[in-house]
Structures are given as structure tokens and as C-alpha cells.
Amino acid sequence: MDRKELANLIFPDVKDYTYYExxxxxxxxxxxxxxxxxxxxxxxVVHIGGLYQSLIAKVIAKKTGGVFFVRIEDTDQKREIxxxxxxxxxxxxxxxxxxxxxxxxxxxxxxxxxxxxxxKRKHIYQSYAKKxxxxxxxxxxxxxxxDLENIRQNQEKAKERTGYxxxxxxxxxxxxxxxxxxxxxxxxxxxxxxxxGNPERKIKHKDVIKGSIEFPxxxxxxxxxxxxxxxxxxxxxxxxxxxxGTNLVIRGDEWLASVPLHLQLFYVLGFKAPKYxxxxxxxxxxxxxxxxxxxRKDPEAAVGYYKEEGIPKDSVIEYLMxxxxxxxxxxxxxxxxxxVYEFDFDLKKMGVSGALFDMVKMLDVSKNVISxxxxxxxxxxxxxxxxxxxxxxxxxxxxxxxxxKVLGIERGNIKPRKDIAKWSDVKHIIYYMYPxxxxxxxxxxxxxxxxxxxxxxxxxxxxxxxxxxxxxxQTWFDKIKDLSESLGYSREVKEYKANPEKYKGHVGDxxxxxxxxxxxxSNTPDLYEIMKVxxxxxxxxRI
Ligand code: GLU
Numbered sequence: 001m002d003r004k005e006l007a008n009l010i011f012p013d014v015k016d017y018t019y020y021e022x023x024x025x026x027x028x029x030x031x032x033x034x035x036x037x038x039x040x041x042x043x044x045v046v047h048i049g050g051l052y053q054s055l056i057a058k059v060i061a062k063k064t065g066g067v068f069f070v071r072i073e074d075t076d077q078k079r080e081i082x083x084x085x086x087x088x089x090x091x092x093x094x095x096x097x098x099x100x101x102x103x104x105x106x107x108x109x110x111x112x113x114x115x116x117x118x119x120k121r122k123h124i125y126q127s128y129a130k131k132x133x134x135x136x137x138x139x140x141x142x143x144x145x146x147d148l149e150n151i152r153q154n155q156e157k158a159k160e161r162t163g164y165x166x167x168x169x170x171x172x173x174x175x176x177x178x179x180x181x182x183x184x185x186x187x188x189x190x191x192x193x194x195x196x197g198n199p200e201r202k203i204k205h206k207d208v209i210k211g212s213i214e215f216p217x218x219x220x221x222x223x224x225x226x227x228x229x230x231x232x233x234x235x236x237x238x239x240x241x242x243x244x245g246t247n248l249v250i251r252g253d254e255w256l257a258s259v260p261l262h263l264q265l266f267y268v269l270g271f272k273a274p275k276y277x278x279x280x281x282x283x284x285x286x287x288x289x290x291x292x293x294x295x296r297k298d299p300e301a302a303v304g305y306y307k308e309e310g311i312p313k314d315s316v317i318e319y320l321m322x323x324x325x326x327x328x329x330x331x332x333x334x335x336x337x338x339x340v341y342e343f344d345f346d347l348k349k350m351g352v353s354g355a356l357f358d359m360v361k362m363l364d365v366s367k368n369v370i371s372x373x374x375x376x377x378x379x380x381x382x383x384x385x386x387x388x389x390x391x392x393x394x395x396x397x398x399x400x401x402x403x404x405k406v407l408g409i410e411r412g413n414i415k416p417r418k419d420i421a422k423w424s425d426v427k428h429i430i431y432y433m434y435p436x437x438x439x440x441x442x443x444x445x446x447x448x449x450x451x452x453x454x455x456x457x458x459x460x461x462x463x464x465x466x467x468x469x470x471x472x473x474q475t476w477f478d479k480i481k482d483l484s485e486s487l488g489y490s491r492e493v494k495e496y497k498a499n500p501e502k503y504k505g506h507v508g509d510x511x512x513x514x515x516x517x518x519x520x521x522s523n524t525p526d527l528y529e530i531m532k533v534x535x536x537x538x539x540x541x542r543i
Pocket of ligand 1: 038039040041073233237249250251252255
């Protein structure tokens with residue numbers, strides 16, 4: 001009896017692997033084009049780290065005229081959640097990260113290298129496993145959980161490495177006849193890779209991000225096909241990334257230690273190995289130390305968090321670019337209106353250890369992003385958010401014409417307002433502009449001038465003698481200066497600073513009094529514009 005017979009007995013119905021080699025020919029792409037992928041397991045909600053990886057993969061593929069595809073790795077069916085794949089694909093789409101190729105939500109693949117879901121590729125993995133068995137590079141293993149536990153205990157006693165390797169590989173040298181008999185007998189088994197490695201020997205790996213690393217060769221006879229007929233991650237990775245034409249694997253650095261095994265699998269399978277770029281996880285400051293951003297501990301790790309908070313998607317993407325390549329920020333300053341895909345992203349500039357996630361910085365980035373929105377864009381985004389999360393804001397925004405004016409204050413000019421970081425800020429930021437929300441009897445904090453009589457005098461004089469709704473900005477401002485002078489304050493701040501003893505204060509103190517009186521706040525966007533939007537009637541009501 002020979003290995004061919006054994007292979008046929010195990011996989012009687014699979015096609016010869018050459019069929020797949022022909023079905024999925026090499027991609028015809030320009031020199032230097034990167035084919036890469038994001039390969040999530042559908043085991044939970046999308047994590048910010050997943051967006052981060054997809055973004056990097058997409059940016060690299062686009063930059064090089066290559067391909068970015070998404071493969072759903074659902075071979076661990078116990079951990080799978082319902083609609084997991086759909087959720088992932090929808091989130092990617094939401095964030096503008098749709099791949100060039102993937103499974104369609106309706107079940108139809110987009111792309112010629114599918115299926116893009118591993119559970120639908122069972123026959124393909126089995127075909128390559130069959131090839132390995134025929135060649136003597138894989139074998140059925142009949143060890144029970146108990147056998148494996150015994151091996152482990154003996155290894156511990158002997159103070160040796162644990163695992164299925166070398167002299168511990170009980171089934172590796174089982175006579176073929178015996179294996180055939182056991183299978184015919186119905187004994188349960190799985191398929192193991194027969195590793196040619198020797199850990200005394202070293203391999204060199206040059207990682208695109210981590211640089212050169214030496215590893216001992218792999219000698220573990222890992223499982224390649226499990227008892228449910230599905231492959232393990234390692235085997236599927238080699239088969240899929242070969243057939244799908246991946247030439248650069250971008251993935252989390254928890255897989256770095258598996259590189260010796262993966263290179264060995266590629267070699268034994270006769271495939272050209274891809275390059276690898278292992279990305280460090282996103283970190284978070286925790287007290288004095290750093291730790292991985294955690295799905296369990298950190299709400300901001302889940303992509304849904306940003307939706308609830310009303311942080312726009314382009315802000316999230318922009319921020320992720322910031323932490324992925326630190327020179328992005330400077331580029332953005334030079335190129336405020338370009339798409340992130342025009343940035344010359346460089347994997348080599350990614351940190352070897354994880355980038356620090358900083359919410360304050362993210363919100364800062366978001367303020368910049370939103371500052372470029374038109375009033376109409378701010379309005380519709382805030383409105384959509386309010387519909388789901390905030391009735392009060394929704395009511396305010398129902399008055400669209402007025403709201404557009406409010407949101408249009410200091411927008412669309414060279415120095416646009418930068419006070420909105422998320423839609424959940426909007427209500428608080430524009431509240432006072434709405435007559436029904438403004439409490440004119442509120443306890444306002446006047447800044448420098450606090451004397452009630454003085455405040456009354458300033459307001460009275462201004463509105464009786466100077467204010468004219470139709471003034472243009474320059475006239476409006478000149479009048480505030482005139483008002484200041486008439487009440488013993490300097491027309492310019494500089495003047496006051498040079499001779500403080502000559503004045504009660506300066507023009508800024510005066511305009512602050514008007515500002516606080518009309519808005520309840522000492523810090524607002526441009527007061528002239530605010531007064532224009534409020535209009536005379538409302539202003540007079542407020543004073
Ligand atoms: N399914 C693996 C994971 O989610 C993919 C790793 C890879 O990109 O190869 O970690």
C-alpha cells in the first residue's frame with residue numbers, strides 16, 4: 001500500500017491541486033503592485049485595530065496600483081458570531097475601506113480569486129492536504145486528547161519543549177497499512193504537517209516593519225486539517241495567500257512568531273512566500289504604563305463607539321493615518337484638501353512597537369476635519385446623528401434655515417471655526433443661539449468687568465448710541481472702539497498694555513461684556529457674525 005492510496009482514502013472526492021493552480025492564475029499587475037488583504041475572523045464586533053489594518057492595507061494597495069481584498073477567516077466555527085462577516089464588511093464600507101475583492105453580502109463574490117470565505121474553500125485546502133500526504137509531507141494522526149496530554153506530561157517531566165515534534169510524534173512514522181486500517185475502522189484522526197525543520201538551524205526573516213529577525217526553524221508537526229475537515233489558520237494562510245496572489249501579508253504582530261512555520265509551509269507546498277509586514281497593536285496609556293487597547297476594557301476600541309459619540313468616520317480615518325505614519329500630520333498641513341490615499345504611506349515608517357491611541361488627539365484631529373465641512377455638511381451629519389441619539393438637538397435642528405446660519409458662523413473662510421469635534425458636542429456649542437434655549441436671567445460669568453452697574457452702563461450705552469443692525473463688520477468694530485473710548489477704556493489692547501494706569505481696561509474687555517450678555521459665554525465664535533444671525537429683535541430681547 002502506498003501514500004497515494006492513503007491520500008485517496010482520506011480525500012476521495014477532491015480535485016487535483018493542479019486544477020486550482022490553473023483556475024487561479026498569477027495576477028497580471030504592473031511591477032511593484034502590492035496585493036494585500038485583511039483577513040478577519042468573524043468572531044465579534046469590528047475593532048479599531050481592524051480598521052487600522054484595513055486602512056493600511058488599502059492605502060498600500062492603492063498607492064502601488066495593486067489589489068486590496070478581504071478574506072473572511074471562519075474556520076473556527078465555535079467562535080463565530082451571527083452575521084459576523086456582514087458586520088465586518090458593512091463597517092469597512094462605512095469607513096470608505098471597501099476592498100477591491102471580497103465576498104458579496106448577497107453571496108456573490110466580487111473578484112476572480114474567491115470564494116473569499118474560508119468555510120467555502122474546504123475542498124481547496126483538502127486538495128493541497130492530499131498532495132502533501134501523497135508526497136509524504138503530511139499524515140493522519142490518531143492521537144486522542146489523552147495521548148496528547150500524556151505526551152505533554154512526559155515532556156514536562158523531561159524538561160523538554162512541549163508540542164508535537166521530533167521524537168514525540170507518535171503517528172508520524174506509523175506504517176501506511178496501519179493508518180489505512182485505522183481509517184477504515186472509523187478511528188478519528190486529523191491531518192498533520194510533517195515538518196522538515198530542525199530547531200538547531202536558524203532562518204532569517206526580513207520583516208517590512210520589524211526588520212531582520214532570526215528564528216530557529218520550526219519542527220512542530222502542526223495540524224493542518226482538523227477533525228471537521230476545515231483547515232487551521234496556518235495551513236489556510238499558506239494555501240489562500242498563494243492562490244489569491246498575495247505578495248505582502250500585512251497582519252498583527254501576534255503572528256510574528258509563526259513566521260518560521262509559515263515560511264516552511266510555503267516552501268514544502270512549493271509556493272513562493274509573500275513578504276510580511278507585522279503591525280504592532282494600538283496601545284493605550286494606562287497609569288504609568290502602556291497596554292494594548294482592549295475590546296473588553298476600552299469602549300473606544302469598538303467601532304460602534306465612534307458612531308454613538310458622533311465622531312465622523314473621516315476623522316477616525318484621519319487619526320489612524322496620524323498614528324500609522326507620524327509624518328502624515330505635516331503632510332496634511334501642506335495638503336489640507338487631498339485624500340488620505342494621496343499620501344505617500346510608508347510601512348517602514350511604522351513603529352516597531354505599538355502606536356499610542358490618544359483620544360484627546362483624535363478629537364483635535366476631528367476638529368480640523370469638521371472645520372473643513374460646509375454648514376450644510378455639518379447640518380446633515382449632526383441631524384442624522386441627533387435622529388438616533390439626541391431629541392433635543394433634533395428639535396433645535398428642525399429649523400433648518402436658521403440652523404444653517406448658526407452652523408455657518410465662521411465657516412468657509414481661511415480660518416474656520418474649530419470648536420466641533422463630534423456631533424454630540426454640537427448641542428452644547430450652539431445652544432445659546434436658539435431663543436427658546438437661551439436663559440437671559442442665567443448666572444453669567446463676566447470676565448474682567450464684573451461690577452453690575454458698569455456692565456449695565458456698557459450695554460445701555462452701546463445699544464442706545466452705537467448699535468445698528470445694518471453695520472458692516474468694520475463699522476461695527478469701530479463703534480465698539482468708540483464705545484470703549486467714551487467709557488474710559490482704550491481703543492486698542494496695545495495702548496492699554498503700554499499705559500494701564502490711563503484706562504479702566506481695553507476694547508477686549510468691553511466686547512467681552514457684550515458677548516457674555518448676548519450669549520452667556522465668554523468664548524464664542526465671531527461676535528459680529530453671531531449678532532447678525534441672532535438679529536435685532538432677539539438681541540433686544542436678550543438685553
Ligand atoms: N484571521 C487571522 C486573524 O484574525 C488573520 C491573520 C492574518 O492576517 O493572516 O488574526
